[in-house]
Amino acid sequence: MIDADSTHLWMHFWAIATAATVSAGCALVGSFLVVRRLTLLGDAISHAVLPGIVLAVLAGGRPGGAGVFLGAVVAGLVTVWLTNLLGTHAGLAEDAGAGVAFTTLFAIGVVLVSALAARVDIDPGCVLYGILELVPFDTVPILGLEVPRALLAAATVLVVLVIGAVVCWKELVFTAFDPAAARAAGLPVGVISAGLLVATSLATVASFEAVGAILVVAMLAVPAAAAELLVRRFQVMLVVAVGLGVAGSILGYLAAWRFNTNAAGMIAVVLGIEYVVAALVAPGDGIVARVVSRESLRWRVACEDRLASLWRAEEGDAAALAPRTLLGRLAQARLVFWGRIGRGSAGGLTDIGREEARVIVRSHRLWEAWLGRHVALPLDHLHPPAEWIEHHLGAEVRGRIAADLEGHEGDPHGRDIPSEEFPRRAADEPAR
Amino acid sequence: MVDDPFPAAWIPPYNTLVVAAGVASVGFAAGVVGCFAVLRRRALAGDAAAHATLLGVGLAFLLGGGRRDLPLLLAGALSTAIAALLGLVLIGRWTRTRDDAATAIVLGVSFGAGITLLSGISARGIPGSAGLEQFLLGHTAGLTAADATILGVMSLLAVGIVALFLKESTLVAFDPLFAAASGWPVTLIDYALVVLVAVMVVVGLPAAGAVLVTALVVIPPVTARQWTDSVGVMLPLAGIFGLVAALSGVAVSSAVPRMPTGPLVVIAASILLTISLLIAPRRGGLARWLQARRTVAAWADGRLLEVALRLDSDGPFTREQLLAKAPGVAADSAFKRLVRSAALEPVVTRAGTDAWRLAVWGRELAAERSRRVAAWTEVLEAAREDARGHLTIDVPSPEAILGAARMKAIRESAAAERGAGEARPGQPGQPGQPGQPGGGAGG
Numbered sequence: 068m069i070d071a072d073s074t075h076l077w078m079h080f081w082a083i084a085t086a087a088t089v090s091a092g093c094a095l096v097g098s099f100l101v102v103r104r105l106t107l108l109g110d111a112i113s114h115a116v117l118p119g120i121v122l123a124v125l126a127g128g129r130p131g132g133a134g135v136f137l138g139a140v141v142a143g144l145v146t147v148w149l150t151n152l153l154g155t156h157a158g159l160a161e162d163a164g165a166g167v168a169f170t171t172l173f174a175i176g177v178v179l180v181s182a183l184a185a186r187v188d189i190d191p192g193c194v195l196y197g198i199l200e201l202v203p204f205d206t207v208p209i210l211g212l213e214v215p216r217a218l219l220a221a222a223t224v225l226v227v228l229v230i231g232a233v234v235c236w237k238e239l240v241f242t243a244f245d246p247a248a249a250r251a252a253g254l255p256v257g258v259i260s261a262g263l264l265v266a267t268s269l270a271t272v273a274s275f276e277a278v279g280a281i282l283v284v285a286m287l288a289v290p291a292a293a294a295e296l297l298v299r300r301f302q303v304m305l306v307v308a309v310g311l312g313v314a315g316s317i318l319g320y321l322a323a324w325r326f327n328t329n330a331a332g333m334i335a336v337v338l339g340i341e342y343v344v345a346a347l348v349a350p351g352d353g354i355v356a357r358v359v360s361r362e363s364l365r366w367r368v369a370c371e372d373r374l375a376s377l378w379r380a381e382e383g384d385a386a387a388l389a390p391r392t393l394l395g396r397l398a399q400a401r402l403v404f405w406g407r408i409g410r411g412s413a414g415g416l417t418d419i420g421r422e423e424a425r426v427i428v429r430s431h432r433l434w435e436a437w438l439g440r441h442v443a444l445p446l447d448h449l450h451p452p453a454e455w456i457e458h459h460l461g462a463e464v465r466g467r468i469a470a471d472l473e474g475h476e477g478d479p480h481g482r483d484i485p486s487e488e489f490p491r492r493a494a495d496e497p498a499r
Numbered sequence: 500m501v502d503d504p505f506p507a508a509w510i511p512p513y514n515t516l517v518v519a520a521g522v523a524s525v526g527f528a529a530g531v532v533g534c535f536a537v538l539r540r541r542a543l544a545g546d547a548a549a550h551a552t553l554l555g556v557g558l559a560f561l562l563g564g565g566r567r568d569l570p571l572l573l574a575g576a577l578s579t580a581i582a583a584l585l586g587l588v589l590i591g592r593w594t595r596t597r598d599d600a601a602t603a604i605v606l607g608v609s610f611g612a613g614i615t616l617l618s619g620i621s622a623r624g625i626p627g628s629a630g631l632e633q634f635l636l637g638h639t640a641g642l643t644a645a646d647a648t649i650l651g652v653m654s655l656l657a658v659g660i661v662a663l664f665l666k667e668s669t670l671v672a673f674d675p676l677f678a679a680a681s682g683w684p685v686t687l688i689d690y691a692l693v694v695l696v697a698v699m700v701v702v703g704l705p706a707a708g709a710v711l712v713t714a715l716v717v718i719p720p721v722t723a724r725q726w727t728d729s730v731g732v733m734l735p736l737a738g739i740f741g742l743v744a745a746l747s748g749v750a751v752s753s754a755v756p757r758m759p760t761g762p763l764v765v766i767a768a769s770i771l772l773t774i775s776l777l778i779a780p781r782r783g784g785l786a787r788w789l790q791a792r793r794t795v796a797a798w799a800d801g802r803l804l805e806v807a808l809r810l811d812s813d814g815p816f817t818r819e820q821l822l823a824k825a826p827g828v829a830a831d832s833a834f835k836r837l838v839r840s841a842a843l844e845p846v847v848t849r850a851g852t853d854a855w856r857l858a859v860w861g862r863e864l865a866a867e868r869s870r871r872v873a874a875w876t877e878v879l880e881a882a883r884e885d886a887r888g889h890l891t892i893d894v895p896s897p898e899a900i901l902g903a904a905r906m907k908a909i910r911e912s913a914a915a916e917r918g919a920g921e922a923r924p925g926q927p928g929q930p931g932q933p934g935q936p937g938g939g940a941g942g
Contacts, residue, residue, distance in 0.1 A: 335611020
C-alpha cells in the first residue's frame with residue numbers, strides 16, 4: 068500500500084538509494100568475476116563473510132564500521148585460501164573445495180549468531196535475506212541530512228571500488244582476458260587477483276545488511292552475465308551491468324513494496340527477469356535471434372525446394388507432388404502470394420519463379436557434376452550433398468564450378484545443367 | 500513399588516527414535532549419492548538446486564491450501580529443484596554464459612524468488628505459515644514419526660538405485676568418454692545422477708535446510724575420499740560419515756534451544772573432514788609429514804655414509820670433520836643414528852673419544868650407495884641423451900633395469916654366440932657391432 072506521507076516516501080527513497088548503490092558496486096566487481104570465471108568464488112565469499120562479521124561485532128565493532136569490514140575481508144580471504152588448500156592438499160576439484168569451505172564457514176557464522184543472539188545485534192533472518200526495509204531507521208547525520216548508515220557504507224565502498232577500477236584499469240583488464248600474457252609481461256597477477264577478491268569481499272559486506280549473504284550472489288553474477296550477453300566490449304559491458312543492477316534494484320524494491328514482500332528477494336527476481344530478457348533479445352546470438360535465423364533458413368530452404376521440384380516437374384513428365392508438411396504448405400502459400408507460382412490448383416511456375424528455380428537447379432546439378440568429376444562417390448551418393456548445398460552457392464562459386472567443368476556437358480545423371488544467364492524453357496529441350 | 504529394570508527416563512520416546520533413524524538414513528544416503536556429485540563435479544549444481552527448493556516449498560504450501568503436509572512440501576521442493584537444474588542446462592545450451600556464472604544466477608535468482616514468496620506468505624499472515632522458515636536452516640524438532648519414515652524410505656530408495664546402477668554410474672563418473680564410446684547412454688545416466696542429487700537435497704531439507712544441505716552431499720564424500728582410492732569403499736564410508744554428521748547435528752540441536760539443525764550438521768561433517776585430513780593414512784597431513792621426514796632422514800644418512808667412506812680412507816675421522824664435509828638438513832640427527840647403530844650392527848666403530856672408523860658393514864653400505872648413485876646418474880645421462888634428439892622412447896634403457904654389469908655380460912655372451920654362428924646364411928647385412936642398444940630396441 069502506498070502511503071502519501073512524506074516521511075514514508077523519504078524512507079523508501081533511502082532504501083532504494085541503498086539498494087541501487089549496493090547493486091552498482093556488486094555489478095562492477097561481478098563483471099570482473101564473470102569474465103574471469105571466478106563467480107563461484109564470489110558465491111563462496113558472500114557466504115563466508117558471515118563469521119568474519121559476527122566475530123568483528125563480538126570484538127566490539129559496529130555493523131557498518133571499519134572493524135566489520137576488516138573482519139569480512141579477512142574471512143573472504145580465508146575462504147579462498149581454504150579452497151586452494153583443499154585443492155592442493157586434499158586434491159579436491161574447485162567446486163567441491165569451495166562447497167566445503169563456504170558451507171563450513173557459513174555454518175559457523177549461523178551457529179555464532181544463534182548462540183550469541185543476545186550479545187550480537189544480528190538477526191539470523193537478516194543474515195540470509197537482508198532487511199532493506201529497516202535500513203532507513205539506522206541513520207547518521209551528514210550535512211544536516213539523516214543518511215542511513217548502510218547507504219553511507221555502501222557509497223564509500225562504491226567510491227573505493229570505482230577508484231580502484233579506474234587506477235588499475237589496464238592491469239585488471241589485461242589480467243582478466245589473458246592472465247598468462249599478463250604474467251609474461253611482468254604484471255603481478257597474483258596481487259591483482261587478490262585485490263579482486265578483496266574488492267569482492269568489500270562489495271559483499273557493504274551489501275550484507277541490505278540484501279543478506281545469499282542474494283549478494285544474484286547481485287554479483289546476474290547483471291554482469293546479462294550485460295555480457297548483450298554487448299561485446301568490456302567497457303560497455305561494465306556500464307550496462309551497473310545500469311541493469313541499478314534498474315533491477317529500483318524496480319525490485321518498488322515491486323516488493325507493491326506486493327508487500329521481501330525487497331532483496333524481489334530484487335533478485337527482477338534481476339533474473341532481466342537476465343532472461345537479455346538471453347532472449349541479445350543481438351547476434353540471443354535466443355530470439357538464433358531461432359529467427361534458424362527458422363528463416365528452414366523457411367527459405369522449403370521455398371527453394373518447392374520451386375526446384377516444380378522446375379523438375381516441368382522438365383520431366385511427372386507432375387510435382389503437392390506439399391505434405393505444414394512447412395511445405397506454408398512455403399507454397401508464400402510462393403503463390405509473391406507471384407512465384409500461379410494461382411489455382413494446378414498452378415505452375417510463373418516466369419519469375421522459373422528464373423529462381425533455374426538458378427537453384429543449376430546450383431544443384433553443377434555441384435553433382437563437380438563431385439562426380441573430382442570425388443570418387445557412387446552415383447546415388449551425389450544427390451544428398453547437392454540437395455543441401457544448392458541453397459548456399461552464390462553466382463561466383465557457380466561461375467568457378469562451371470569454368471572447371473568446361474567441356475563436360477550435363478550432370479552425372481545425364482540431365483542438362485540449366486544455364487546461368489539465359490532463361491529458356493527446360494521443356495524446349497529433351498531431357499535425355 | 501516394584502523396581503523397574505528400564506527406568507522410563509532411559510528410553511527415548513518412540514517419536515525421537517523414529518526421527519533419529521530417519522535422519523540417520525538421510526545422512527547415509529546423502530553421503531552415498533554425494534560421492535557421484537563430487538566425482539562428476541556437480542557439487543555446486545546441487546547447491547543451486549538446494550537453494551531453489553525454498554520456492555517449491557512456498558508454492559506447495561499455497562497449492563495445498565495452507566496445510567503443512569511434509570510430503571506435499573517436499574514434492575514442491577523437488578519440482579523446483581529439478582526446474583533449477585533444467586534452467587542450468589538451458590542456460591548452458593542457449594547462451595554464452597559460462598557454467599560458474601550460470602550456477603550463481605540460478606542459485607541467486609531462485610533463492611530470491613523463494614524468499615519473496617515465503618515473505619509474502621508470512622506478511623499476509625496465512626495460518627500455518629510460521630514454520631516454513633524452518634526449511635531455510637533446517638529444524639528436525641517438528642518432524643513426526645510418519646514424516647521421518649517417509650524421509651528414511653526415500654533415502655533407502657536412493658541408495659538402492661545407486662547400488663543397482665553402480666557399474667554404470669561409476670563408469671560415467673570416471674571415464675565418460677570411454678562410457679560413451681562403449682555405447683552407454685552417458686547423458687541419460689548423468690541426468691539421472693543429477694536428479695538423484697536433487698532428490699537427496701530435498702530429502703535432506705528438514706535436517707540441514709536449503710542453504711546448507713549441499714554440505715551434507717559434498718563433505719562426507721570428500722571425507723571418505725581421504726581414506727580410500729576405491730569407489731566400493733568410498734560409497735559406504737561416505738554414507739557412514741554422513742550418518743554420523745546428521746545424527747550428531749540433530750542431537751546437539753535438540754539439546755540447545757533455538758539452534759537450527761543445518762549448521763550443526765555441517766560443522767559435525769567438517770570436524771570429521773578435518774580429522775580425516777590430518778590422520779588419514781597416506782593422504783593425511785600426519786602421514787605425509789612422517790613420509791617427508793623419513794625421506795629426508797634416509798637421504799641424510801646416505802650422504803653422511805658417503806662422506807665417511809671418503810674420510811675413512813685417511814684413517815679415523817671426527818664428528819666435526821664429518822659434519823663439515825656433509826652439511827645440510829638433518830645431518831646432526833643422522834650422525835646420532837650412525838653412532839647409535841654401533842650397538843646393533845656396527846656401521847661405525849669407535850677409535851677414540853671422538854674418533855671413528857667405518858666398520859665392514861658400514862663400508863659395504865657406503866659402497867652399495869655409491870654404486871646406486873652412479874647407476875642412477877648413468878640412467879639420467881641416458882635420458883638426457885634421448886631428450887637431446889627430441890625423442891620420446893617408451894622402451895626403457897636396459898642398463899637402467901638390468902644394471903651395467905649384467906648388460907655387459909649379456910652383450911659379451913651375445914657377441915660370442917654371433918661369433919660362433921657367423922657362417923649362418925640369410926642375414927648378410929646385419930651389423931656386427933651392437934653399437935646402439937637404445938635405437939635397436941625400437942626396431
